[in-house]
Amino acid sequence: MRRLWVAVLVGTVLGWSATAIGEAISLTVTARAVRGGVNSALVQWLEDLVFPAFVQWMKAQGKDVQVEFIQFGGSDEALKQQYALDLKVGKGADIIGFDGFWIPEFDAAGLVKPLDEVVGPQVWEWEGWAYIPQGMREILGYKGKVYGLALGTDVRVIFYRRDIFEKAGIIPAGSGLRWQPRSWEELLNTARYIKKVLPDVIPLQINAGTEMGEATTMQGWFMVLLGTGIHMYDFESGKWYGEHPGILEALNFYKTVYIDEGLGDARLQLIPGARARTFELFRDGKIAMLVEGDWFWRSVLAPGSEWAIPNRNEVVDWAMMPAKEPGAGYRSQNFVTISGGTGFILNPNTSHPSEAWALLSFAFSREMQLEFQKIQPRIRSRTDVPVVGDPVMSEMAKALLPYTTVRPMLPGYPQISYQAQLVTERVVSGLMTPEEAMAAYAEALVELVGPENVIRKK
Numbered sequence: 001m002r003r004l005w006v007a008v009l010v011g012t013v014l015g016w017s018a019t020a021i022g023e024a025i026s027l028t029v030t031a032r033a034v035r036g037g038v039n040s041a042l043v044q045w046l047e048d049l050v051f052p053a054f055v056q057w058m059k060a061q062g063k064d065v066q067v068e069f070i071q072f073g074g075s076d077e078a079l080k081q082q083y084a085l086d087l088k089v090g091k092g093a094d095i096i097g098f099d100g101f102w103i104p105e106f107d108a109a110g111l112v113k114p115l116d117e118v119v120g121p122q123v124w125e126w127e128g129w130a131y132i133p134q135g136m137r138e139i140l141g142y143k144g145k146v147y148g149l150a151l152g153t154d155v156r157v158i159f160y161r162r163d164i165f166e167k168a169g170i171i172p173a174g175s176g177l178r179w180q181p182r183s184w185e186e187l188l189n190t191a192r193y194i195k196k197v198l199p200d201v202i203p204l205q206i207n208a209g210t211e212m213g214e215a216t217t218m219q220g221w222f223m224v225l226l227g228t229g230i231h232m233y234d235f236e237s238g239k240w241y242g243e244h245p246g247i248l249e250a251l252n253f254y255k256t257v258y259i260d261e262g263l264g265d266a267r268l269q270l271i272p273g274a275r276a277r278t279f280e281l282f283r284d285g286k287i288a289m290l291v292e293g294d295w296f297w298r299s300v301l302a303p304g305s306e307w308a309i310p311n312r313n314e315v316v317d318w319a320m321m322p323a324k325e326p327g328a329g330y331r332s333q334n335f336v337t338i339s340g341g342t343g344f345i346l347n348p349n350t351s352h353p354s355e356a357w358a359l360l361s362f363a364f365s366r367e368m369q370l371e372f373q374k375i376q377p378r379i380r381s382r383t384d385v386p387v388v389g390d391p392v393m394s395e396m397a398k399a400l401l402p403y404t405t406v407r408p409m410l411p412g413y414p415q416i417s418y419q420a421q422l423v424t425e426r427v428v429s430g431l432m433t434p435e436e437a438m439a440a441y442a443e444a445l446v447e448l449v450g451p452e453n454v455i456r457k458k
Contacts, residue, residue, distance in 0.1 A: 030070040031097025041376040087111040090349045094356040098345045103142045113348040114145035119357045135404035136381040139341045148345030150381040155400040157318040164288045191263040204289045208424035209269040216421040224250040226336035227323040233408040242442030242454040251434035258428040266428045279307040339404040419444045
C-alpha cells in the first residue's frame with residue numbers, strides 16, 4: 001500500500017490517536033461475502049487493500065493489529081440467525097456486515113447498540129461525517145441513532161429517452177440541453193404533449209401494483225408520496241399515515257396518469273412479468289419516461305444485459321423527480337428520492353471498540369472508498385466519492401444524496417409495503433376510487449399495527 005496514504009491518513013482521517021500497548025490486537029470482520037463467490041468484490045477490497053493499509057497505519061501508531069475476514073456464503077436469513085445466536089452469547093466478529101432492516105429487531109432484543117454507545121462520543125470526531133448526509137446515516141439508523149456506516153446505496157430518478165424528446169421537439173436535437181420538471185404539473189404536461197404528438201409512445205410509466213413488489217413501493221409509491229410532503233411513516237409521532245391529504249394527492253396522481261388521461265399503460269403494471277416487459281419497452285423506445293433506481297442505468301441498460309441499449313449514453317438521460325410543487329416535498333424539498341443499502345455495524349461485545357471503530361472508519365475514508373470504486377463502482381454513502389468511470393452515476397449521487405431518505409426501519413414495514421403496492425393497484429386497475437382505496441389502506445394498517453399507531457382523518 002502506498003506510503004502516501006499512511007501519511008495522509010495519520011491523525012486526520014480517523015480523528016483519534018492510538019496509544020501503544022504491549023500485546024497484539026486481533027480484529028475480525030464478517031459479512032455475506034466469499035472470494036470468488038457471492039459479493040467477491042467486497043472480500044477483494046477488504047483483504048487486498050483495506051486490511052494491509054490499516055495494519056501498516058496502526059504499526060506507525062505503535063500498535064500491533066491483525067485483521068481477519070470471516071467469509072459467509074449462506075443466505076441473508078441464515079446470516080441473520082447466526083448473528084442473533086452469536087450476539088446473544090456475547091460473541092461474533094468485531095465488525096459485522098448488516099442490513100438496516102434488522103436493526104429494530106436486534107435493538108429491541110438488546111443485541112446491538114449505536115456507535116457512540118459502543119465507542120464513546122469521540123466517534124463523532126471522525127472527518128467522514130461531514131460527507132455523509134442524514135439520509136445516508138438513516139440507512140443503518142434507528143430512532144435518531146446511528147448504528148453503523150452504509151457501504152453503498154442507490155437513488156431513484158426519472159429516466160427519459162432523449163431521442164423521443166428530440167423527436168417530439170421538447171429538446172432541440174444536438175443542443176445538449178436537458179429536461180427537468182419543477183412540479184407534477186410540468187411532468188404531466190410533458191407526458192400530455194408526448195401523447196399528443198407521438199401517439200404510439202407510452203409517455204410515462206411509474207410503478208404500481210403488487211406484481212412489481214417492492215419496486216412499486218420504492219420506485220412508485222414513495223416517489224409520488226414524498227412529493228406531497230409526507231413519508232409513509234411519521235417519525236415524530238411514531239405512527240403510520242393511513243389517511244392524509246398527501247395520500248389522496250398521491251393516489252389521484254396515479255389516477256390521472258393511468259385512468260383519467262391514459263398517460264401510462266395500466267395493464268403493463270399488472271401483467272405477469274410486468275417489470276421485465278417495462279424494461280423491454282423502454283429499450284425499444286416505446287416508453288418515453290420511466291421512474292426507476294440507478295440500478296436501471298448501471299445494470300439493466302448496461303452492456304451485456306438483455307435490455308442493453310448500445311448507444312445508451314446518447315439516447316438516455318435522467319431528471320430528478322419533482323415535488324408536487326416547489327418546496328412542497330418531504331422536508332420542504334423541491335425534489336425527492338429514496339435510498340436503500342447495507343453496511344457495517346460494530347459488535348457491542350467487541351473487546352477492542354476503539355480499534356474496531358478505527359478500522360471501520362479507515363475503510364470508509366475517502367481514499368479507501370475510492371479504491372473500492374475501482375473494483376465495484378456504485379453510489380457510496382460519502383458525497384465526496386464519485387462513481388469511478390461513470391460520470392452519469394457520479395452526477396446522480398452528487399445531486400440526489402442530499403435529498404434522499406430511507407424506508408422505515410421497522411419490523412412491520414414489509415407487510416405495510418405490500419399494502420402500499422395494493423393501494424396503487426386498486427386505483428390504477430379502476431377497482432377503487434382514490435378515496436375508497438385510501439380507506440381500505442388505513443383499515444389494513446389498523447389491523448397490522450393497531451389503531452393507536454395509525455394516523456387517520458378526524
